[in-house]
Amino acid sequence: MTARILVVDDIEANRRLLQAKLEAQYHTVLMAENGPQALEVAQRENPEIILLDVMMPGMDGYEVCQRLKADPTTSYIPVVMVTALSEMEDRVKGLAAGAEDFLTKPVDDFLLNSRITALMRYNTVASELRQREASGIRSGAMEELNRDEVDRPSRIFIVDDDARSSGRLANTLRAQGHKATTLMEAGDMGELATERVDVLILSLFARSFDPLKLIAHFKMNPVTRSISVILICDPHDKAKALRGLEIGASDMITIPIDRQELAARIRTQTRRTRYIDILRQRVDRGLELSVIDQLTGLHNRRYMNGQLEQFMQRAARGNQPLSLMMTDIDHFKAVNDTHGHQAGDDVLREIGKRLRANVRPTDVVCRTGGEEFVVLMPNTPGDLACAAAERIRKAVAAEEFPVLGGSQNLRITVSAGVSTLQGAGDTTDDLMHRADTALYQAKTGGRNRVESIAA
């Protein structure tokens, strides 16, 4: 997996050095030598990761980071602050300012590659969801993500077989306002599945279980997959830490644990987990909305197409009948022209109600066009489907439709065409076409009637 990475540094030798390291891993490198240029390149080129020097004349790295995070077109790009070793407090300040990560100069190849791998893994999931969400926003199905939902205290689960060190870590985290549970307190891993956990802290020093195997297990399970895993590792055992990151851990912290660094890493990882969770929820809701007609609450054409296909396959497999009714409001244009679109909408909503009230729970009622509706009737032979259509026709014609808050009542009728599956070789298009032809016959035959195309 290779990335497009923007390197920002005021010293050319530093830029060249990072460029060489990144290009050796086949990444594409973009460069900027000051803050304003970095903002401009980030906007124009949309890099996947930004490596940002802290100390620069004019606009420093913190300000660049804040501006990147304040701009919705660049806020999602992970920023890695690159600081000198002497700037221990500054790196935490950078993370608090919104940066996702930091690296210290001189940049260690192993740390550089592992951070980039972890950020790209996050990017892959987040960008896919973001694209799906963007199409949902365009179609009006979803409101935009509220980032405040992301910043609440973290729920953390500590997995370490050393009771003393995990207890100490839990106390540190609680003192920082988080909700922390150790494996010893919980007794088992059950909490991970039943309660939402934001971050899992996993010790690579554990002896009673294989921590790497555990990571693989978490990443396989759909319930725990999105939880961020932070590894506690030995600074002298890079190979094991790297293996953990490859398997799916999001980040790591070396012993002895620096409290400020821990706090910043927890915050970043919690954001990642919640960001992905929220996007997932939005996408799920968006999918639901995308199959419902907003005016009538009935299913839409898109949903009908999928359902009809499924019903056809099931009918063919079980040798069962399947019928379909297509119905259309008579002279609907006149309702809109004479009484206005508000009245027209009232009629459509009332039709939706009467359709639903006169079908079986197993039938699927859809609004497939302006004033056109389709009822899918699984396991229903033609004669019963015609009887159902006739019942619906009567239910519409029997009582006037109240519109505009009950100030007027309109006499409404519908015409309907019924078609039935005719054995193997019959397609959804054939079925729809026959229903359409029958509906046309009902219209030309005087409206307010049901026709069917006989087998």
Ligand SMILES: [Mg+2]
């Ligand atoms: Mg500098």
